[in-house]
Amino acid sequence: MFKKKHYKKELHLDDMSQMAFIIAGIETIYKLGWKLTHLSQYGMIAHTTKKENAIIQEVVVRRQSNNLLVRSDNTRRNIFSKNNNEQNITNFLSTFDAVKQYVTDEYALQILQTYQLPFAHTQNDILSPKAFARIGKRDSLLDFLKPVEGYFVTPILLLTNMLVFALMVIMGADFFEPTSKVLYEWGANFGKAVSGGEWWRLLSAMFLHIGIIHLLSNMMALGFIGFALEPILGKTRFLTAYIITGIAGSLFSIYNHPDIISAGASGAIFGMYGVLIAVLTTKLGEGKVNAVALPIMSLYILYQLAMGMKDGVDNASHIGGLISGIVIGYAMYPGLKAAKQAIMNKVTREQNLNLHSL
Numbered sequence: 001m002f003k004k005k006h007y008k009k010e011l012h013l014d015d016m017s018q019m020a021f022i023i024a025g026i027e028t029i030y031k032l033g034w035k036l037t038h039l040s041q042y043g044m045i046a047h048t049t050k051k052e053n054a055i056i057q058e059v060v061v062r063r064q065s066n067n068l069l070v071r072s073d074n075t076r077r078n079i080f081s082k083n084n085n086e087q088n089i090t091n092f093l094s095t096f097d098a099v100k101q102y103v104t105d106e107y108a109l110q111i112l113q114t115y116q117l118p119f120a121h122t123q124n125d126i127l128s129p130k131a132f133a134r135i136g137k138r139d140s141l142l143d144f145l146k147p148v149e150g151y152f153v154t155p156i157l158l159l160t161n162m163l164v165f166a167l168m169v170i171m172g173a174d175f176f177e178p179t180s181k182v183l184y185e186w187g188a189n190f191g192k193a194v195s196g197g198e199w200w201r202l203l204s205a206m207f208l209h210i211g212i213i214h215l216l217s218n219m220m221a222l223g224f225i226g227f228a229l230e231p232i233l234g235k236t237r238f239l240t241a242y243i244i245t246g247i248a249g250s251l252f253s254i255y256n257h258p259d260i261i262s263a264g265a266s267g268a269i270f271g272m273y274g275v276l277i278a279v280l281t282t283k284l285g286e287g288k289v290n291a292v293a294l295p296i297m298s299l300y301i302l303y304q305l306a307m308g309m310k311d312g313v314d315n316a317s318h319i320g321g322l323i324s325g326i327v328i329g330y331a332m333y334p335g336l337k338a339a340k341q342a343i344m345n346k347v348t349r350e351q352n353l354n355l356h357s358l
Contacts, residue, residue, distance in 0.1 A: 008071035023108040154226025191258030208263035245271020252320025267321035274325020
């Protein structure tokens with residue numbers, strides 16, 4: 001499993017009052033251009049602004065005795081994006097140190113009397129001592145299958161594939177090697193059937209697997225590419241590319257092997273790896289990351305294609321998905337570039353507004 005990166009640090013607050021600490025923390029968050037998402041008597045939580053397809057971080061600021069505790073976590077598991085958590089802490093502490101110089105008790109009281117700050121009710125306060133102790137503790141398997149911001153479509157696809165396989169087994173399919181007859185009945189890809197009007201098999205075959213080993217290997221590959229690619233494309237583009245490349249793989253399969261029954265998500269998965277290759281050759285990602293990731297990804301794909309030359313593996317589907325994915329990746333580039341610029345413009349506007357909000 002991929003671990004969420006986090007970073008934390010403590011700072012002595014001297015004799016700073018709780019009231020002044022809260023106001024200084026809020027002003028620090030606004031000056032950094034972050035979004036305040038939770039405020040309580042114990043501290044606050046903010047989220048960094050999504051910028052250049054980076055992962056949003058959650059920054060927790062809390063007072064414990066006479067110490068300031070700051071912790072920064074990625075809001076989801078992250079493979080390729082650079083970890084900015086340590087920089088978040090450095091930025092917060094340096095800004096907080098400057099802000100606290102002018103945030104006196106009188107200043108803090110004036111702010112509290114002038115503005116109606118959104119303090120959380122005690123029963124809903126996730127920064128209370130008991131709730132705070134649970135922050136960051138998540139079941140890794142459940143988190144892997146749970147749709148969240150930036151990783152929404154992938155777990156749904158994983159669960160759908162697993163559910164279909166479970167239903168097949170419950171209905172009598174062999175756990176390790178379902179027969180061709182069973183696969184055909186469940187909607188596997190078959191050239192003569194598709195040419196006879198059963199075009200839906202091009203799609204349904206993407207959710208069928210020839211045994212548990214086939215399923216697990218494909219789901220691992222899908223989970224990996226989903227972590228890396230879905231935050232860059234977004235939900236709609238990711239699902240669109242997945243479906244189109246999967247269908248392209250099915251079409252390429254029946255073109256080369258019209259008399260063979262085939263099934264599996266690998267055509268779509270190879271398609272998403274093709275999209276990622278296209279993305280890595282553009283300026284959408286970080287240059288240093290692309291320089292490392294591109295050759296690794298290329299070697300991985302070549303290895304998988306070489307393994308696909310074995311009997312019983314539908315390499316035509318892999319190649320069809322991969323080629324269509326590369327094409328789709330480049331076709332999506334202008335839209336992704338425009339979306340990236342729009343995000344950066346929005347970040348600039350929000351930062352300017354936040355600096356003048358208090």
